[in-house]
Amino acid sequence: MERLQKVIAKSGITSRRKAEKLIVDGLVEVNGKVVTELGTKVSEQDEVKVEGVPIEKEKLLYFVLYKPRGVITTVSDEKDRKTVVDFFEDYNERLYPVGRLDYDTSGLVIMTNDGEFTNLLLHPSHQINKEYVVKIEGIPSKEKLQLFKKGIRSDGDILKAKYVKVMSTDRKKNTAIVRVVLHQGKNRQIRRMFEAIGTPVQKLKREKFGFLTLDGLTAGEHRQLTPEEVAELKKLAR
Incomplete structure (x- = not known):
């Protein structure tokens, strides 16, 4: 069930604010009856008409x-x-x-x-796991990576990771591959966290969102x- 004005707006014929005015003005029908209450909710099975014309409901993808x-x-x-x-x-x-x-x-x-x-x-x-694979410059110590779980202060934010583990290292190139799992979704979060411990990100890829993979x-x-x-x-x- 969705609010009537939202359903009208999603059909693309007008904005939600204008849809609210159409409802209040008595220009909207649900299943043949004029509806003027903004709190009205409708389902996909309900027929909605605006000024006598049925709206086309957008298929959810x-x-x-x-x-x-x-x-x-x-x-x-x-x-x-x-x-x-x-x-x-x-x-x-x-x-x-x-x-x-x-x-x-x-x-x-x-x-x-x-x-x-x-x-x-x-x-x-709603703390959904988001899993990343990160290539960084430098090889971080366990102590530095532990800061990810404790929280790193950056530009007024406390940035945390649920899980962090070094997967491989290349001593000659001085790089490491690290797996990181986040619940948060702050702007440039992973890059900021690695910059804070002195190992800037070279490549970053999100491999999972919840149970979804690539x-x-x-x-x-x-x-x-x-x-x-x-x-x-x-x-x-x-």
């Missing part, structure tokens, strides 16, 4: 995208750089990313047109989530 490096995680870019939306030009629905990955970060991004689903996944109280995808490819996966993500967030 859910995807996993393997975002390449050098792509912006927004719906548009003022510098005309490639965005994650550009990979979905074959769809009429207005898709957008759930959260963000940096321009220079690759990996898993969820794309959808379901605002309620997006808010559910991004709410701070299996079977190469950079720039996407796949649609199954109804079971969508239901499981909602369950995981709640």
Whole structure:
């Protein structure tokens, strides 16, 4: 069930604020009856008419995208750089990313047109694991990595990792590969954390979001989530 004004806005015919005015003005019908209450909720089965014309309800879509490096995680870019939306030009629905990955970060991004689903996944109280593989300059000590779990203060934020482990090291090149699991989603969080301990990030990739992985995808490819996966993500967030 969704609020009537939200359903009207999602159909694309007007904004939510204007939809509210249409309702108050008595220009909206639900199942043949005029509705003027803004708190009214409707389901997918209800027929909604605005000024006598049935609205077309947008089909809800859910995807996993393997975002390449050098792509912006927004719906548009003022510098005309490639965005994650550009990979979905074959769809009429207005898709957008759930959260963000940096321009220079690759990996898993969820794309959808379901605002309620997006808010559910991004709410701070719903601690969903996000797993990253990081190539860094330098080889950090165990003591420094322990700071990730305790929390690192950066620009007014306390940045924490749920899990951190060095997977491999290259003494000749003075680099390391580190696996990091976050609950938080602060701006440039992983890069800021590694910069704080003196081992700047060279490459960064998000490999998992909850139980979702990039299996079977190469950079720039996407796949649609199954109804079971969508239901499981909602369950995981709640």
